[in-house]
Amino acid sequence: MPLLVVTGYPCSGKTTRVEKIINCFNAKHKDIVVVNDGQFNGFDREVIYGSSRNEKNLRAFLKSETQKHLNKDTLVIVDSLNYIKGFRYELHCITKAAQTPHCVLWCDIGKDRALELNHQRSKDKYSDKLMEELIMRYEEPNGQTRWDSPLFILQIDNDLALEPIEDALFKSKPPPPNMSTVAQPLQATDFMYELDKVTNETVKHIVNCQRSAMPGDKIRLPAGGEVELMRHSTLAELNKIRRQFIVYMKMNPVSDCSQLSTMFIQYLQTSLL
Template sequence: MPLIVMCGYPCSGKTRRAHELREYFTKNTERQVHIVGDEDQGIDKNSVYADSQKEKNLRGSLRAEVERKVNRGDIVILDSLNYIKGYRYELFCLIKHTQTPHCLMYCLTSADVSTEWNKGREADSQYTQEILDALIQRFEAPDSRNRWDSPLFTIQQDDSLPFEAICDALFKRKAPPPNQSTQSQPLSSTNFLYELDKVTQDVLMAVLESQKTSVPGDLISIPGATEKIEFTRSLNMVELRKLRRQFISYTKMHPTENIGQIANMFVQYLNKSMH
């Protein structure tokens, strides 16, 4: 199923637009339309988005549900914040694997408008102002220059949806090609060992520097990685060096096929070790 990824601030009209899309496709095509979103998960939004681990679990559940439904036939709409660039990249990798097109629907609003719309919701559906502000601050806007954010449709609150252009993106465009397999780097490869040492050291220094201004719950961007550090507590140099040595030892025994993924792998390793 072609995938439509909704994206935007909390209370920016994503769910309304998702239902407009479903209504259009139901009336004008013979394809089934599935909406996958936070509402289906039975969550307390304020509790989930205040806890980085709960939020990570939610993203994992949504991604798994999309993966179960996506194929080359009908349409899946992912109605969630999808505000993390690295997560949108994961979804892009998913559709590359299943060989189906996708597009991104960015519901663009100001922080003031989102706050106003949030206050207009039923009390049990509202975000607390603290959570709303935090999510807006953490939001990573899509950029059409990134292949995982393209094709990008930016929709403001009074815009009509460009249904014809969306159909072209989903049904007339070729799916992105799958990743080409590459040969494993042998342990004797000087380049592989050099990159392993250099990249892990760069990640280490970036974490140390970012910890100075981070608080638990922050997502720390790491140069060269699409994954982010889910900051839960500070790690001193001794702990970080120990984790780096462990990661290097493991990676030497299990060389990656793609040197460019070393940074992401190390970030994932650190995230697991910090929880």
């Protein structure tokens, strides 16, 4: 199920909007999990947001909780300042890996109005200094970037239009995963063993044969096939090529291990030109 990232200045009405969203979606029998600052152990606004290290720990907690709850059955709502675009990008990457839709709700408010609403609070107030710092740090969402899209902007005095948000969360296609998050095909059980064995034996055989061979001679290999000796190569050079080949084969495994020798010979021949 999808992810809703709520962002905005302090005192911009984020939690109030989240409560309305929860009431609406609960009526439609949606499973919802809210991840917020208050769930962080020992949370204190002045302590957490007053220290970059503490704030980093808070973001790590929010990210971890989001990853833990994001699944095919649950709508996850991250109710926090979420003011750093890099963090919103990280949350976006989580949804790509989970192949689930997401959207951003920006509770927009002017600086003066936010300060005014903070002063009107009877409890849970931000200090004036911290308010000024958080407002200055805020990186506004940009609907042109993929991690802030689709973006819904809601002014403090406007009504919340739930239908477009619902469409974005439940009726849109999930983003395609990054190639780095796509599971690689399973390798044969003995693939890595055979890969290491074949390449190691081939390198050792070439080194031994070079002692009596001349450039231009062809060296017949134990596993079949032959390599034309264009020049003498050091053990270090051959092992470097061997390691490069192993890395390549890990990314492009084959099901038939009998092909490894031929493939390595071709790779060697090309690399030694």
